[in-house]
Amino acid sequence: MKITHKVYFSNAVLIALIVLISAFALHDLDQILTKFRFTVIADQLNASFLTMRLAEKNYFLYGDLDTLSEIDEMIGTATSSMEAVKADIIRAVGHDNYKKLNRKLVAYGHRVDETRQAAKEGVGLEGKRRTQMRLRLAGRHLKEFSENITEMERDRVGRIIAGSKTILFYSFLGVVFFALFFTYLIVNNIGLSLRKVVEFTQMISRGNYEKIAERYPNNEMGAVISAVNTMAEDLQNREKEILQSKRLASIGILVAGVAHELNNPLNNISMMAQTYVEVYENLQKEQRIEFMQRVEEETERLRIIIKNLLDFSRAKERHLVENKANNVVQKTIALVRNMLNISNIQLQLDLADDLPTIYVDEHQVQQVLVNITTNAIQAMGDTGVLFLRSHYISDVDEIEIEVRDTGSGIESKFLDHIFDPFFTTKEEGGTGLGLWVSYGIIKNHGGNLRVESSADDGTAFFITLPSCKSVKECCNGKS
Amino acid sequence: MASHNIMIIDDEKIVGDMARLSLEQEGYEVETFLDGRSALDRLEEKTFKVVITDLKMKGVDGLEVLRTVKKLYPETVVIMITAFANLDVAIEALRDDVHDFFPKPVKLKELKISIQRAMEKN
Numbered sequence: 001m002k003i004t005h006k007v008y009f010s011n012a013v014l015i016a017l018i019v020l021i022s023a024f025a026l027h028d029l030d031q032i033l034t035k036f037r038f039t040v041i042a043d044q045l046n047a048s049f050l051t052m053r054l055a056e057k058n059y060f061l062y063g064d065l066d067t068l069s070e071i072d073e074m075i076g077t078a079t080s081s082m083e084a085v086k087a088d089i090i091r092a093v094g095h096d097n098y099k100k101l102n103r104k105l106v107a108y109g110h111r112v113d114e115t116r117q118a119a120k121e122g123v124g125l126e127g128k129r130r131t132q133m134r135l136r137l138a139g140r141h142l143k144e145f146s147e148n149i150t151e152m153e154r155d156r157v158g159r160i161i162a163g164s165k166t167i168l169f170y171s172f173l174g175v176v177f178f179a180l181f182f183t184y185l186i187v188n189n190i191g192l193s194l195r196k197v198v199e200f201t202q203m204i205s206r207g208n209y210e211k212i213a214e215r216y217p218n219n220e221m222g223a224v225i226s227a228v229n230t231m232a233e234d235l236q237n238r239e240k241e242i243l244q245s246k247r248l249a250s251i252g253i254l255v256a257g258v259a260h261e262l263n264n265p266l267n268n269i270s271m272m273a274q275t276y277v278e279v280y281e282n283l284q285k286e287q288r289i290e291f292m293q294r295v296e297e298e299t300e301r302l303r304i305i306i307k308n309l310l311d312f313s314r315a316k317e318r319h320l321v322e323n324k325a326n327n328v329v330q331k332t333i334a335l336v337r338n339m340l341n342i343s344n345i346q347l348q349l350d351l352a353d354d355l356p357t358i359y360v361d362e363h364q365v366q367q368v369l370v371n372i373t374t375n376a377i378q379a380m381g382d383t384g385v386l387f388l389r390s391h392y393i394s395d396v397d398e399i400e401i402e403v404r405d406t407g408s409g410i411e412s413k414f415l416d417h418i419f420d421p422f423f424t425t426k427e428e429g430g431t432g433l434g435l436w437v438s439y440g441i442i443k444n445h446g447g448n449l450r451v452e453s454s455a456d457d458g459t460a461f462f463i464t465l466p467s468c469k470s471v472k473e474c475c476n477g478k479s
Numbered sequence: 480m481a482s483h484n485i486m487i488i489d490d491e492k493i494v495g496d497m498a499r500l501s502l503e504q505e506g507y508e509v510e511t512f513l514d515g516r517s518a519l520d521r522l523e524e525k526t527f528k529v530v531i532t533d534l535k536m537k538g539v540d541g542l543e544v545l546r547t548v549k550k551l552y553p554e555t556v557v558i559m560i561t562a563f564a565n566l567d568v569a570i571e572a573l574r575d576d577v578h579d580f581f582p583k584p585v586k587l588k589e590l591k592i593s594i595q596r597a598m599e600k601n
Contacts, residue, residue: 256563260535263562267583268493274587275497279504294493 002219003186010182014175021171028164035157038092041085042150048078049143052108056139059115060132068116075109093149101149104142111138193221197228204228206396209236257422257432261305265298272298308433311367318361318444322468325358325390325399326351332369333388336377344382350389355399356467360445365465368438368449372403372461375434379407379459387460397470398447404460410453418451446471484508484525485594488518488544489533489560494585498531501587502594515539519547527555529578529597531590534561534568542568545575556597560585 052071059067082089082102090098111134118131203210209232276283276291283291329351340347376386387404410418410425417423419439424432442449447465485507487495495511502509510525512518515532516539522530530548534541545557559572562583569580578600579593 260563263583264491267562267585268491268497270584271494271497271587275501278501278587282504298493 003190003221006182006186006189010178010186013182014179017171017175017178021168021175024167024171025164028160028167031160032157034088034091035153035160037085037088038153039150039157041081041089042146042153045078045082046143046146046150048074049139049146052078053139053143056135063119065116065119068112068119071112072109075105075112079105092153097149101142101146104138104145108135108138108142111135190221193217193225197221197224200225200228200232204232204235207239209233209239257420258305258309261422261431262302265301265305268298269295305431305433308431308437311433311437318364320359320361322357322359323362325355325401325465328360328362328365329369329388329390329401331362332366332373335366335370336373339374339377340386343377343380344384345377345380346385348385348387350387350391352391355390355392356397356469358399358465359468359471360465361441364441365445365463368441368463369401369403371434371438372463376403376405376407376459376461380405381407384458392467393464396464397467398464399467401463401465402460403463404458406458409455409457409459410451412453415451415453419449483598484510484527485529485531486518486521486527487511487531488513488515488536488541489531490514490536491533494533494560498587498590502591505591507594515541515544518544522548522552522555526552529556529558529594531558531560531594534559534572535563542572542575545572545577549576556600558590558593558597560590 052074055067055071055074058064059071079102082098082105086098089101111131115131115135118127123131272291272295276288280288329349333347333349373386373388380386384406387402389402389404391400391402392398393400414423414425419435420432421436422432423436439449442463442465445465447463449464450462451459452462453459483506485502487498487509488511489495490513492513495513499509499511510521510527512521515536518530518532519539530544532541532544541559541561545559548555548557556578557576558579558581559577560581560583561568572580578597581590581593
């Protein structure tokens with residue numbers, strides 16, 4: 001169900017509940033009003049019945065026949081007023097009770113007639129007493145019945161009010177419960193989906209473009225997840241395109257660099273050969289030997305450049321083995337130990353225990369480490385501290401090796417170019433290929449090589465490599 | 480007019496050394512520099528007929544040398560050599576009135592013919 005539908009549905013349920021409660025309350029109010037109206041009428045009737053009984057008592061005391069006529073009159077008034085509000089009375093106490101009351105009033109009227117008749121005919125004392133008794137009895141029945149139903153209706157009003165109160169209270173609880181329940185359901189639903197989207201986008205920002213695989217709900221969140229999936233796919237394609245164009249640009253830079261780097265020693269050899277021929281006659285033996293030695297030096301320069309280029313191309317043929325990062329670091333230290341010894345540079349190690357293993361070509365990673373540590377040592381000159389640190393970054397499941405020096409740092413304008421082929425800041429002897437080759441090696445291992453540098457803190461290179469766990473082939477079989 | 484003196488600027492030391500050996504044999508007076516800055520400083524003290532400069536150098540590069548020389552010493556002829564044979568740079572250099580443009584590896588004979596022509600220019 002879509003979220004909007006859920007919201008509509010919950011609102012509809014709540015509105016229905018409220019309507020139902022209002023209907024109950026209205027119905028109860030209507031009943032109370034009816035009963036109330038009846039009690040007003042009944043009070044009037046009761047009052048007139050009481051007056052009748054007083055008149056009746058007066059008649060018995062003084063024997064005035066006019067009193068009986070007064071009672072007749074009052075019965076007439078009561079009958080007609082009962083007739084006038086018949087509907088109200090019937091609605092309040094029912095048809096039967098109305099009829100009974102009416103009958104009792106009529107019976108009382110008969111008894112009044114009977115008493116008048118007896119008085120006119122002059123019946124004996126016994127007869128007179130009997131009619132008096134019957135009149136009294138009828139009067140009492142009428143008054144008692146009327147008072148009873150009035151009392152009954154008052155009770156009923158009380159019960160209706162109490163009942164309404166209870167119903168309203170529980171209805172209120174019900175509405176609150178439903179409102180909270182629906183809110184919880186919707187919020188929980190949205191929250192869960194949002195959390196998933198957040199996790200997913202974090203994954204994307206780390207460069208993991210896997211889609212949200214599980215079937216997503218057919219609602220707004222589903223639409224969001226589907227949009228994010230599409231975005232991830234587009235981003236992945238875009239990244240591939242950028243990588244491709246970067247690769248092409250890098251080949252361009254490489255070719256131009258190769259041409260320049262090879263042309264210089266070639267030109268030197270060529271010029272020496274031409275000059276040698278020109279000045280041969282004037283040269284001493286030692287000078288001729290020096291010429292050839294310099295030719296040899298230039299060819300050595302060419303050899304180093306070509307070796308580095310081959311290293312880079314060979315970086316693609318890896319022999320991956322499960323290994324310990326600290327193991328590779330220790331082997332690197334053994335190789336650069338001599339350089340550290342002849343300078344005044346101290347080595348500080350901070351290698352984490354129990355690092356997860358990595359799946360690497362040991363020689364290639366060692367080549368990267370030697371390269372970076374050599375740079376660091378050269379950057380510091382005679383004194384300084386070389387820090388080597390390894391640790392595990394659990395949230396991305398990677399091992400990071402940090403190489404930090406206390407040198408003067410790399411100028412910020414050079415930082416963007418240090419991984420470009422043939423880029424070097426060394427006065428002499430730098431081919432500008434070391435970091436470029438290193439970068440290629442680490443990238444080929446699915447890792448990353450980045451640099452931080454400032455004049456105050458020196459330069460730090462961070463090599464990150466995925467742990468063996470996250471490399472599929474690592475667990476299946478070692479190559 | 481300082482008649483036959485030549486300045487050579489190239490961060491590759493061998494280029495200067497060899498060119499000097501070869502050109503001095505032809506009777507030219509030759510001074511060599513490894514960077515543009517020190518060469519421009521020397522130009523303030525002494526007039527050269529021909530300046531041969533490498534294009535790509537750290538600090539002051541060949542194009543800057545060319546522009547400065549053409550601005551301050553219009554009589555001086557500039558010949559450019561480069562390992563980085565890029566057409567755009569060549570066009571830019573020609574527009575700035577370079578006398579000649581040699582890609583590395585340089586043929587000394589051709590360079591000498593170019594210098595000869597430069598010397599005869601006035």
